[in-house]
Amino acid sequence: MMDGFLKRFEHVLDPFEDQGDPASREDGANGVNRIGHLEPLPDTANAFIWHFAKQAKWPLIGLLVIGGLTGLIEAVMFTGVGWLIDAMESTEPSQLLAEHFWLIASLFFVTLIGRALVLFAGSVLEEQMIAPSFFNRIRWQSYRRVIEQSYTFFQNDFAGRLAQKVQQGGQATGDFVITILQTFWSFVTFVILTATILGAIDWRMTAVLALWSLGYVWIIRNILPQIRILGRERANANSVWTGRVVDSFTNILSVKLFDSTRKEDAFVKNGFANYVEAVRRLCRALTTIRTAIAVLNGLMMTGVGWVAVIGWQAGSISTGGVAAALGLVLRLNQMSGWMMFNINGLVRNYGTIQDAVATISPRPTLVDKPDAAVLSVRKGGVSFEDITFHYGKGSGIIEHFNLTIRPGEKVGLVGRSGAGKTTLVNLLLRLYDVESGRITIDGQNISAVTQASLRAAIGVVTQDTGLLHRSIRENIAYGRSDVSDAEIYEAARRANAASFIPTLRDPKGNAGYKATVGERGIKLSGGQRQRIAIARVLFKDAPILILDEATSALDSEVEAAIQENLNVMMQGKTVIAIAHRLSTIASLDRLIVIDEGRIVEEGRHQDLIGKDGLYAQLWRRQSGGFLGELAAEAAQ
Structure with missing residues (x-):
């Protein structure tokens, strides 16, 4: 029954809602949905927090109200004890209930019903509405921004570290907002009410509390900033060592085969040691602040207790007033230590948010143009027009490269390792943007079309076949x-x-x-x-086909078995094939020999063998099963 009741609150917030979603529209030419890029998330911690807080406005306002009521109930309960003691002192025991019925009934209501209702409402807001949906909405929107980043972005970071930033960002932002609205506000409400009640008992108690408040604020302003910095360093160190662990586990075969001296342990240990040291620095700061709060609270309790005792001796404070005052300051001592712990958490979470925002919020460097069209592949002709690309190094790789591939033509790219073959394929897929020149498909500049429609038109089988864990x-x-x-x-x-x-x-x-x-x-x-990857491309049936060492992991028997199907798959398609095993591409329509980013030879296999150039040299270096009948034919 309770489960059914609580489930009603779990769908108030949709964890997968994203206000940054661009409007989608259907392209009239081919009926393909065109969806633009997501709006980036704010790039400062404050704006990031506010961006998400606005998306859960009403539940968070409810949490703010509950926080205030929690502080009010705490103050009323301790003050009510003083009222009850005074009533007991001034009334005959047999007349207590009759003369003070409403006081006793009110205290029972607040203790038994009011407090339970407020705590229940706060739990529903936090556990049913906010924690499952709000936290995960932040993670979902963060994931979607990270996944839109360029290929280079992922090459320059650990996958585990990126995942950690998405996870930490959602948790830290949610914890920060909840602590502010519920815990911190409840504490502030209790302090204000305590100061008011103590002032009504004796103004000197309020003076002591005012001095305590100034000391508390001083600690927050002067010591907590250091914890914020250390919290950010700890969060970054944590994500780095986690990334190293994930990198080791992901490449476990290489670790097993090559790491006989356990260097991998040292690499991970170095990241872990940096994390441990960051935690130690943070813990030293926490010990300092906890000690300062303990001393400050001791002075506050002693001061209020002294005023209460001398006031009672003078007859200006009743026994119930002493009990209420001491109860309030003892509770304030507990809450202030607890609150400082939460403020430490606030500061650490803020540092974590700052660290996460630096990864989550940057604008993607490779995006569709605002008016990007959907690529329409009618024939499949590909043209590289005066392409230059250096990976940002200023020189090398691809220099003023020109190549036209006719619709339906099967072209092989040949060259030494590092000649630029795979780079050309990556540029065609727009994993990188060219630095100058342009690439067109059927006359359409690929930089002017959507990346989704471009890649939907190209089937790719790579040498490094990465399958999903599905x-x-x-x-x-x-x-x-x-x-x-x-x-x-x-x-x-x-x-x-x-x-x-x-x-x-x-x-x-x-x-x-x-x-x-x-x-x-x-x-x-x-x-x-490799065969699963080939099946995936066969299934996709795209008009342009890229085979980058597509059969490199296959033995000769299996390669021969699927070669016929590959030939069938290539029929009617424009094909770009890269292979160091030259026999696999020797029968293609045209071979393009590339060296240092430029075309040095092109033609059919027999023509290039006859030229005795770079291709012939590469061919002669291969022998045995790699060549088969073509080797014998070339030798004649």
């Missing part, structure tokens, strides 16, 4: 929702993957197409991963 079925159909099992099975068959998929099992008992493949497909062999 099922085989989900990996093959990745990026599409309108799929049938028959289509999945056909794509797997054509990629020569249907034979091994039914044998797969995962630790949860899932089998075949439902079996998960592990992080980056680690539970599959290289050849199996």
Whole structure:
């Protein structure tokens, strides 16, 4: 029954709502939905917090009210004890209930019902409305901004560190807002009411409390800023060492094979040691502030107690007044220590937010233009026009590169490692923007179309095949929702993957197409991963096809088995293939030989062999199973 009642409050806030969503519209030419980029999140901590607080306005206002009522009830309960003692002193025991019924009834109501209702309402606001939805809305919106960043952004950071920033940002922002509106405001309300009540008992008590308040504020202003800085350093150190751990686990095979001297432990330990030292610095500051608060609270309690005793001796303060005053300051002592702990948390959370904002909020460096069109691929012609690209280094890589690939032409890119072949493919996919020149598909500048429509028109199989830690079925159909099992099975068959998929099992008992493949497909062999990747591209059936060492992980028998299907897949498509195993691309329409970012030779295989240039040199270095019949033919 209680579960059903509480569930009603869990959907007040939608954790997946995003006010930064751009308006989507349907492109009239081909019916493709065009969705622009999300609005970036604010890039300062204060603006970041306010941005999200506005999205949960009414629950947070409710939390503010509950915080004030909590402080009020605390003050009333301790003051009521004093009133009750005075009533007991001035009344015969047999007449107490009759003469002070409403006082006793009110105290019972506040203690038994009022306090419970306020705490229940606060719990519902925090635990049902805010914690599950508000915290996760922050994380969801943060994730969506990070995932929109450029390919370079992810190359320059640890995946684990980025995930930690998204996680920490949501938690810290939610905790900060809740602490301010509930805990801090409740404390401030209690202090104000305590000062008012003590003033009514004896003005000197209020004077003591005023001096205590000044000391409390001084500590906050002079010691807490250091904790804020140290909190930010701790959060950053935490994300760094977590990123190193994730990096080690992600590349566990390399660690097992090459790290015989346990250097990886030293690398992770160094990050962990920096985190431990950051925690120690923070804890030293916390000990300092806790000691200062303990001394300040001791002076406050002694001062109020002294005033209460001499006032009672003089007859100006009743016994109930002494009890109320001492009860209030003892409670204030408990709350102030607890509140300082929460203020420490506030400052640490603020530092964490600042640290997270630096990662979450930067504008993506590679975005669609405001008026970007949807790419329309009619034939599939690709043109590189005077392209220059240096990865921001100022020179090298690609220099004034020109290449036109006719619609339906199958082109192979050949060259030594580092010649610029994969860079050209990445530029075509717009993982980077060219520094000068332009790339067009059917005459459309790729920088003027949406990235989504550009990549939807290109199928890619890379040498470093990264699969998602999901099922085989989900990996093959990745990026599409309108799929049938028959289509999945056909794509797997054509990629020569249907034979091994039914044998797969995962630790949860899932089998075949439902079996998960592990992080980056680690539970599959290289050849199996490659075949799943090929099945994914076959399933996508895009008009432009990029094969970047697509069969490098396959043995000769498997490669031969799927080569026919690859040839069928290439029919009617524009193909750009990169391969160091030259026999796999020797039969393509045209081979482009690249050296130091420039075209040095081009033509068909036999023509290039006859020129005895760079291609012929590369060809002669290969032998045996790599060459097959073509090697014998070239030798004639």
